[in-house]
Amino acid sequence: MTDVRELLPLYALGILEADEATIVDQAIAKDAALAAELAGYQSAAAQLIVPESPGPEVKARLLASVGGGRFEQRTSRMASLFDVSVDRARELLGLIERPASWTQEMPGIALVHFDGGAAYAAADCGFIRLEPGAVFPSHRHVGDEVTVVLQGTLRDSSGRMLQPGDELVQAAGSQHELVCEGSEPCIFAARAMDGIEIGGVSVRPNKPSL
Structure with missing residues (x-):
């Protein structure tokens, strides 16, 4: 013993x-x-053992590794939206906390792209972040598009104001733009079947393996 x-x-x-x-x-x-x-x-x-506060990047990676971070409550909704497992949805939400996950597409607009599940293999799936006052330009939906707001106040070109948890469904052939209202960045999840067109030009992402 x-x-x-x-x-x-x-x-x-x-x-x-x-x-x-x-x-x-x-x-x-x-x-x-x-x-x-x-x-x-x-x-x-x-x-x-000398205590040391982690830097922003390390802290973000830690948050991502343990789950969906501050958006954990949206895990089930993301799993359904993107046709992925709950564990995968939690992992994807964790990417939001990692600065390195984002690609700056244009001033005030950053994107995180990833593959959806089998049901949405033809869709563009990802998260979009708009800085306050930024406008996601007018675009046409080739297929249906579903948007779920995670943070901030988003204004659709129809005038509808969207808050966290709100969903916006756009039919194939429809067109709109989105504006980030208020003082905090807007973050939303989007699934666009067959992509979108801006100015008549097809816009499809080069999706990394995230």
Whole structure:
């Protein structure tokens, strides 16, 4: 049987299995000398570990790695919108938090493109970010387009104001533009079957493997 004292350094570092940690907890509750010895190890461990706040890029990667970050509540909706698993939807939402995921297409407009599931293999799928006051130019929908707002206030050319959680469905052949209202950037998810046309020219992304 392992001597409890051999477990104390590992306990101080927080790397014991749950059952072994329980053994230590029970032992130090009964033995003041063991508790004092553990306190010494914990003090030494604290001096070895220097806290450091992660930079913006590292923080964003951490948020992406653990899930959809601040948009976690939209996971199921994104899974349905893009025909992907819930886990994949969570991963995609996490990309929003990563500056490196975005491609600046024109001033005030950035995009993240990715592939949808089998049902939407022909669609352009992604996230769009508009800076305050930016306009996504007037475009024609080759197929139907579905937009779901994630952040900010988006104004459709019809005059409709869209808030987070709102959905806008555009039929094939329809045309509109979108304006980011208010003081914060607008972020929305979009799925456009067969892409869009701007000024009569087909606009299709080169989609990286994200």
